[in-house]
Amino acid sequence: MNLLLASFRFRPMSFAGAALHLAIACLIIFAGIAVFQNHLLYFPQKSPVDEMVSGGLRAWPSTQDFRGLVAEPDEPARATAIVFHGNAGHAGHRQFYATVLTRLGLRVILSEYPGYGPRNGSLGEKSLVADAEETIALAHRLHGAPVLLIGESLGSGVAAAAGARQRDKTAGMLLITPWDRLENVAAFHYPWLPVKWLLQDHYDSAAHLASYGKPVLVVMAERDSIVPPRFGTALYDALPEPKKLTVVKAAGHNDWAGRVGEGWWRDTIAFLLVKS
Template sequence: MSIASAVLAGVIFLAGVAMFQDHLLYYPERASVEEMQVVSRGLAAWPTVSDFRGLLAEPDVPARATVIVFHGNAGHAGHRDYYAEALAPLGLRVLLAEYPAYGPRAGSLGETSLVADAERTISLARELYRGPLLIIGESLGAGVAAAVSARQRDAVAGVLLVTPWDKLENVARHHYPLLPVRSLLRDRYDSVTNLASFGRPVFVAVAERDRIIPAHFGQALEAALAPPKRLSIIAGADHNDWLLRVDDHWWRAAIDFLLAGEAGRSPG
């Protein structure tokens, strides 16, 4: 192969990476609302079936806060009913937000689309429910949560980030060290910058043996944050099994930390 041919092949390859990066970052699963409800064991469509934005679990007692969960890059919100199982018994209303182009929802993929849609979800939740609002983001959802919490700072009482990164660029460089990722990436998900002036409690949970988003990226994010903040390293956990390594005490401690500044407010 000539030098010119090699250069051309390289350019074509890089152009392909740039064009198809959505397929490297997002793995949406399409499903109807009814199928998602079956998978989630009967959670309610929110706010309605016709205007579907996620799945809702109400606690058995008056909710002391509302939690909006932004999930990881694969599947759909119906696969995340474990958040409802963990948090509803703590007296929390749990909303599993769905992204555009996931599940039954129309829309486009990408940071701009997902974060703008997350803003609308938060605004609607604030209209419908009283009391504190907490945001949880897992993996890709941690990037969405960081960005939307910065934009909706006055509406958000605290944020829990599970297996997060500091900047998507750093994770991309870790996995593709030979590529000029800074030039190729369209979506940035720069959580360090997004949360730089957030000023609300942030609980950062990293998986000690995470092979997808290595723990040091989440630790770097926590180190860059201003107080109040807390870091939890989930011992022995990989990216997708962290849930099996936390218990009710862990969940309660995380939520109590996030709500510490909200004591005395009436339930919604």
């Protein structure tokens, strides 16, 4: 009997100890994710300016004050498009935007983020959005209106936040494979994590654009497994008019550009510039 009672007294202690150790382990994991989440979200590639300037691209606004790359059309530009790229690589990897859009008469600025390419600076939403605001203001001052914003994936969150704050300097924006709120995408990929409390960067594009009121075209890739189309649909549904939704059939997150042609781009730019 004494042995039986001892066993009953021991088991709650063992369960409590195991629960405590599990809780501590979870806290360590969560703390690590919170501290190192920039390494999970941002994948910058460093490169000197001279290795990024090629194929008609030049440093913008200058090599000394590098904020990105620019390509000019053959004729006087009818608009300036600023591209905010996805979370990997650097601006020089997005030359295809310049190739197609300069043929349509647009000046194209491939904006570079702090900490990417040759640029110094810290990663994170606050840093990237503040820097993007400066880029938009500078492009407007140097080149005039209209200024269009193009954001892909992470860049759509940057464009939405910065464009909303610089609304008077923008004519519209193209958001490619975007989300409504970053926490929703994070919860999709990590359903076992309390992402709402762990995330330091929110990129709440739905909230940022709630009163934007200028043309926004949302582009989703039909087979996107990184940012599933439902998050783009949620953003589109939250947007005020004027807005347009496009789905690139059979496309994934990273191959959509190869599935659209110059006519698609012409129609896209025409929608964004309709009021300019």
